[in-house]
Amino acid sequence: xxxxxxxxxxxxxxxxxxxxxxxxxxxxxxxxxxxxxxxxxxxxxxxxxxxxxxxxxxxxxxxxxxxxxxxxxxxxxxxxxxxxxxxxxxxxxxxxxxxxxxxxxxxxxxx
Amino acid sequence: xxxxxxxxxxxxxxxxxxxxxxxxxxxxxxxxxxxxxxxxxxxxxxxxxxxxxxxxxxxxxxxxxxxxxxxxxxxxxxxxxxxxxxxxxxxxxxxxxxxxxxxxxxxxxxxxxx
Numbered sequence: 001x002x003x004x005x006x007x008x009x010x011x012x013x014x015x016x017x018x019x020x021x022x023x024x025x026x027x028x029x030x031x032x033x034x035x036x037x038x039x040x041x042x043x044x045x046x047x048x049x050x051x052x053x054x055x056x057x058x059x060x061x062x063x064x065x066x067x068x069x070x071x072x073x074x075x076x077x078x079x080x081x082x083x084x085x086x087x088x089x090x091x092x093x094x095x096x097x098x099x100x101x102x103x104x105x106x107x108x109x110x111x
Numbered sequence: 112x113x114x115x116x117x118x119x120x121x122x123x124x125x126x127x128x129x130x131x132x133x134x135x136x137x138x139x140x141x142x143x144x145x146x147x148x149x150x151x152x153x154x155x156x157x158x159x160x161x162x163x164x165x166x167x168x169x170x171x172x173x174x175x176x177x178x179x180x181x182x183x184x185x186x187x188x189x190x191x192x193x194x195x196x197x198x199x200x201x202x203x204x205x206x207x208x209x210x211x212x213x214x215x216x217x218x219x220x221x222x223x224x225x
Contacts, residue, residue, distance in 0.1 A: 038182060043201055043216040044154070086155070092212045098144060098169070099214055103153035 002027040002093045006102035015111045019076040021087050023102055026070070029094030031054065033065055033072045036088040044088055049073060079109045114138045115217035117202050121180030123223045130189040132220050143185040144214065145169075145177065149199040154201070160185055171179035190222045 003026045013019045032051050036044035038041075050056045050063040050072065062075040072091075076083055084106040093100055114137035123132050123219060134143060144159040146169075148202030158177040166177050176188045189196055202217040 043219050045187075045216060046213055049213055089216060090214070098159055099154055099212060101154040103151075 002030075002091075002100055003066075004089055004102040005099050006087075006105045007088055008103060010108050011081050011105055011107040012108045012110055013077060015109055017079050017082060019079045019083065019107055021074040021076075021105050021107065023072045023089030023091075024070055025072070025089075025091045025093075025100075027091070027093040028067075028070065030067075030070075030077075030091045031094065032092035033063070033098065034090040034092075034099075035061075035063060036090060039086075040088045040090060046070070076107075079107075081111050083094050083105045083107060083108050084109045114214065115202060117217040117220050119199075120218065123225060124192050125126075125137060125225055126193060127191050130192050130222065130224075132187045132189075132200055132202075133138070134185045134187070135215045135219060136183055136185075136204050138204075138206075139182055140204040140206060141182075142207065142212075143179065144203040144205075145175075145185065145215055146195075146201045148201060148219075149198050151178060157187065166220075177197045182218065189222075194224050196222065197224045200217065 005024045036046040038044045048063040050065045056063045060077045064073045086106045089102040089103045090099040116135045118133045145157040146154045155171045160166045160179045178186045200220045201213040
């Protein structure tokens, strides 16, 4: 079973701080990595994807990938209360298979 | 918005009755998926489709069947609903036109089996 692991949280950070969300995966052949945000009672929304080692920045969000360590992270700079949500990591494993999702990390940004 | 709708959005049904949920997309995507989401379990794949009449099982397919007779519609049927199937059901599509497998989700259906 190819797994994606996330700390369930809750992760609490003060407003304006950097929130760091982490994800590890078991399939060394994984190729693509996705971060979703899910507000309570809503559907998951794609916010970032990354395919290559290193950092990818989009506004206040930075995705970081380290394939050697099988580790992907999402940094949220200048966190806002509106960032409070559950963040899901998803991985495209080797072979023509659907994405595998982690169970998500709940983030709470305290004003 | 990836042009995905789900119906019904809410349903209450009794144990033992069949239930069909519908996912409809307007952008001709080849891949469609059905997930359920429960506290403590995250998103779990039920079935998916990679084309008309082409479907495959996910990790929690027991008690569920699917059909895809048209590109735009993917139906999920609970053959005989049980209380353990009370959940939120999400449909998703993959937009592979940009070379990746990013999935986009519909608004969800909240199903309660009494």
